[in-house]
Amino acid sequence: MNDYIICMDASGDLIREVAADNGIEFVPMEYSLGEEMRTSQGCESEELLKKFYDGQRNGDLTKTSQISPYMYESYFKPFLEKGKSVLYFCLSSGLSSTYQSAMLAAESLKEEYPQGEVYPVDTLAATGGIGLLVEKAVENRKAGMSIRDNLEAVRAVIPKLRHYFMVQDLMYLKRGGRVGAATAIVGSALNIRPMLVVNEEGKLETVDKKRGSKAAMSSLLTFFKENYNPEVDTKIYICDSDTPELAQGLADRIKEAAPEAVIRRTMLSPIIGAHTGPGMVAVILFGK
Known part of the structure; x- marks a missing residue:
């Protein structure tokens, strides 16, 4: 049934x-x-x-x-x-x-x-x-x-799901208790982009920091190449909080690296966006 x-x-x-x-x-x-x-x-x-x-x-x-x-x-x-x-x-x-x-x-x-x-x-x-x-x-x-x-x-x-994303406005992570006030202020001044994952316990974890959006997008692409497992599924979600140029640029680079990939582009739900702020980009897939 x-x-x-x-x-x-x-x-x-x-x-x-x-x-x-x-x-x-x-x-x-x-x-x-x-x-x-x-x-x-x-x-x-x-x-x-x-x-x-x-x-x-x-x-x-x-x-x-x-x-x-x-x-x-x-x-x-x-x-x-x-x-x-x-x-x-x-x-x-x-x-x-x-x-x-x-x-x-x-x-x-x-x-x-x-x-x-x-x-x-x-x-x-x-x-x-x-x-x-x-x-x-x-x-x-x-x-x-x-x-x-x-x-x-x-x-x-x-257990095969992989989430990797960057945020542009550290103040939203600060409000949610994800980073301290000093880190948020200094990071914002230095144009730092935290790179986060959802770990095996389903919790947010900061795993890297990049200077500027260009480096952050390259990091997202590298993550895709290292984790993408088409044997489980060729579908990939690229979600963004109103930063379509970065998201589409990432989608184009992923499609070039893996032509068979089925890319789902969506804007981030306001429920999650309330905690990440504008300018977030995520790549989500089934990994190795």
Whole structure:
């Protein structure tokens, strides 16, 4: 039986065509831009995202809020009432409490809807990493895989996910406690670009620093060449927070290095962008 819903956090990035063609559902997430509270429904329009990042550039503070177990229950119930089960891809447990909240909701709903199942997946991923896993799950469902088999199949490839990205505005990392105030001030003055990964525990880790965007883009390309594993998947996500010239330049260089690569270009969700600021570029793929 493969009649089940695939859904993901609005914090994840997925190209619009895949979402629309395969009925992917998004768990809405709240964020603020200045004094205005907003709700992200996933696959935001480019116009909205540009306004968000322009707001950050103009000094608007941005924050996000957590989803409670009750909110998850309210979201999943309509699917269960229709007799559907749910395979849910959520933001890494190393970055957020969403997975724990979703698990509590799933346990609570078991009693009321014994015929349906909710399976949260701790992706240990963010942004396009969640998108890559959702695309895998879509392929598995099309192949007739049951929800439980699909769950195990996507869990098996999670350790192969690789995220590598650079940020341009260190002050956003400072606000999130990722770097100290002195590091942020000195780094900004020296045009330093921190290079970060999502490690095997699903947490952010700074692994390098580059002077300027050109060196940072070369580092992203080197990371791609050293990690790209087309035997697992040829799809690659390049996600940016409104820096299209850098992202497209990286995409062109990757396509030149690996012509068979299927490159997914997306703008970064405001849920993650609230913590990285404008000018971030990420390359996300399945590695060796």
